[in-house]
Amino acid sequence: MNTNNQAVSILLVDDDEINNFISIKLIKKALLTTEIMACLNGKFAIDQLVEIQRKDPSKLPDYILLDINMPIMNGWEFLDEYKRLNIDPLGKSKIFIISSSVFSNDINKARSYPLVHSFISKPLSVEKIKEMFEADKAV
Secondary structure, three states, rough: OOOOOOHHHHHHOOOOHHHHHHHHHHHHHHHOOEEEEEEHHHHHHHHHHHHHHHHHHHHOEEEEOOOOOOOOOOOOHHHHHHHHHOOOOOOOEEEEEEEOOOOOHHHHHHHHHHOOOEEEOOOOOHHHHHHHHHHHHHH
8 A cells, every 4th residue: 555645546346336336435434545446347447457558557556456247358357358468567556356256266266366466255344445455555
């Protein structure tokens, strides 16, 4: 997390608009200085990230909160495309899977991706968000 009082930038990738609304409210409550962009599917998120990478890679988000089950491009396809396109070669963005899935195969699959920092179960809460960012600061 940024310690120099700069805003933390977050890309939220989730097809559920109500979930996004709630997540944004919770993130803003947990972290005072945040810039949040939401995308409703992995394809749109990849397109946005490619554009940011092309224009100014320093503007890539600090964190990507990624749902698994989405139309058009799901979370796994997003991760594969993100890696294939080498969107973040310097590893600026930390990716967290945020999912309502309780299947151990999804949790294990998330852990198998070196790009994935952690798997967080929905629903999000202020406490989970604070824990996620505190744990990241300690790393």
